[in-house]
């Protein structure tokens with residue numbers, strides 16, 4: 001696309017040279033034909049600029065989406081680093097909050113399926129803690145104990 005822009009600039013220079021060398025101007029037709037050529041090149045260039053603008057807009061939008069994706073990925077990585085894999089008495093695996101990140105209250109668990117899909121979802125204990133159910137995907141995990 002750059003060669004077309006250069007061609008338009010070159011044509012403008014040619015027209016300037018023709019006008020400057022007025023003595024060598026053979027006829028009005030020469031000037032008219034040079035002007036028509038420049039006009040055509042400028043129209044081509046205008047189309048190119050519009051096309052550049054469209055692709056620039058598409059790229060800018062894509063960058064914004066990627067930045068958003070990266071930001072949520074970073075947030076997820078920060079969040080998941082507060083958990084570790086934990087084997088329940090039943091032999092099933094869940095993520096459990098690391099002791100250093102436990103706040104007041106009991107340790108809690110998050111869903112491994114949801115975590116592998118990039119989001120954090122809490123398990124809720126049901127049946128006196130005999131099972132855990134994911135808030136999001138409803139995955140049901142047997143704890144193997146009543147007190148987890």
Ligand SMILES: [Zn+2]
Nearest residue numbers: 111114134137
């Ligand atoms: Zn889940």
